[in-house]
Amino acid sequence: MTEPDLDATALRREFAEELTAERKLPADWRAAVEAVPRHECSPAFYVPNDAPGLTAYVPITRELVGAEAWLRRVYSDETLITQFDGRDIDWSDPQPISGANPTSSSTLPSLVVQMLDALDLDDESTVTEYGTGTGYSTALMCHRLGAERITSVETDAGVADRARAALDRCGYAPRLVTGNGLAGADRSDQAARTIATMGVRGIPWAWVRETAPGGLVVATLRGWLRSLGLVRLVVEDGQHATGQFIAADPAFMIARQQQAPANIGMLPGDDDGKTRETEVGPEVLNMPDSGFVAQLALPNSRSFFMPDDDGRLRVYVLDAANESFAVLTAAGAGWLVREGGPVSLWAEVEQSLALWHAAGSPAATEFGVSVEAGRQRVWLDNAEDGPSWRLPVVPGS
Template sequence: MTEPDLATGLRHEFAGQLAAEDKLPAEWRAAVEAVPRHECTPAFYVPNDAPGITTYVPITPALVGDEAWLRRVYSDETLITQFDGRDIDWSAPQPISGAAPTSSSTLPSLVVQMLDVLDGDDESTVTEYGTGTGYSTALMCHRFGPDKITSVETDPGVAGRARAALDRCGYAPRLITGNGLAGADCTAAADRTIATMGVRGIPWAWVRETVPGGLIVATLRGWLRSLGLVRLVVEDGQHATGRFIAAEPGFMMARQQEAPANLGMLPADDDGKTRETPHGPGVLRMPDSGFVAQLAMPNARTFDMAGDDGGMRTYVLDAANDSFAVLSRDGDGWSVREGGPVSLWGEVEQSLALWHAAGSPAATEFGVSVEPDRQRIWLENAADGPSWRLPVVPGS
């Protein structure tokens, strides 16, 4: 079997597998069967299975052979194509450790889930933020037509490779290289807006450049690596409202919104005041309680580090106001040492109490409201239910 025949067969086999697992909406099956994902991912990295620090290994036709490469391409797997915002030297790729993925072809089942939620038809125009490898762009070109698609990519190198890949696939959508948080500068608003990168809040430009009654599908994501996929209806050019439709963020953070590289000064052992707390750091790591903790501390980051006594401590640091919380074992329970202008862990405790009082609902029970000067996530109802502020995205 020749390589083109093998790729075609594997695409159809892969589409059948996704459909059998109820992961491929019928409206998108033809696109998955038609679009050559291998043109968008001629070389990529995947994590190995070894314990310890994650190491990523390169996959190219030259390294593993054409068939093994293609079988990896046509699997429900995220294929990483860039680390730390730097291009990879594919002439002699080596395993990579201690690096952060910054561009990829996201696992297809998640991509088609998002595309299906767009609820588009043959007349829909779509603006996409985060072209990446161009695979999701190509799927939309097949479904809606290239003339209906605008896609924005912030990284010039990534954008150039996506343009070439889309050309190889036979599609010529409108492609823009620039800061997607500031919009796409379209002459006409789009019927649908989709973002394939995580954002801390919905850029107002996305609302402004989506028609009233149109939809925005995007991933809200915080520095604690929680939140999830939202679907918003643009109501009148001044409001957009909707709900979470899936928990856990599935996309990398937008470059412009990544957490500051410098953590700043760590609190000394005698900084702050210590008290007992009913909640240990485990609430940050569980999906549902972690979602609530992210709402309570939108500017916080966390990490673990051993103290002078050898005991492990969990640090929570707020990048906006220098507040901190340090969690430590206290017998069978936990203590927290807090400092700064805000009781950081107190915010978590209060939010968890509200959540528990409401019956500990899943993330999909939370709503989202977006206005020009504020964004809120709310529970029970938008008017007077518990609510939390999201960061307003600058430069949009």
């Protein structure tokens, strides 16, 4: 392990104290945050700039900004982006980047330790992690439990190689697997705990299968419209896993294998579908609680907006699975919706919102999740006969 000229140890202690004061660092993880050199996992990275308009990212390295500014950025509660669009960065001459999608990062530490704390570890726990990334969260678990108890899976070979080198510099040698994490970790045993640091549209059955009965799975569910939230599931008997959402805010990058199709398909023509009035406008897609419910109603859909020939705003909702569509257009103080295809998409949203309102408009953390082989549901009130929504089943898992 190497330390830069500035006292990184002191910065880690200062950072841990800040997180503790903000009640963002569970006591069980403070020693790991103080010990693990995050700068070894993120020697170079990008952060978003503060300029208005299209999001742009600026590179941060020791050479570009100086050792102190670089280290202080590393030891802050910030996500450090290390890859865009699945392509490696030329760090010999890094340039500002815009119009790109982050695909690998070191997630903000407060979220990392929140998820790790949700695993409810003891000293004997074994863990499978999906999404090694920079290796920082892997290193925290190695410090807490010992590297021999940790298996971590990364789908991107270049990212995996860099994480392996970083963990070696930190002094840890866990079992690292490069491959499709949705298919499992190829374990010869079952882990006591499973954690995923990327978003998934549904819980891969392999994660349940490779977690011991009574064990926990902590992961973020998300869709193509938005994140749903962080869930914690108990694996009951190898055939079922049940639990609930424990946080609604985390929005991890979606698993590479589950990204939305690049081609959105053909836009509906102006004469396609049937038009009707609706009391539900497209703002429900972006609001925190109603957006959660809308995502449940539209598991295979994406939305975007564009003006029509008269300059009026149109909001499109397109379903990638069945080519159904909904087009919303402002009409005075209300909205018109034009729907077509085998599923009335906006009617699904309206019905889901009505069920949610009838239940008292509960927060996401009041929703439960049930996972079986070939079937997954999010539900309200109770798993047997309460309102429920199907989640996509992860193929090949």
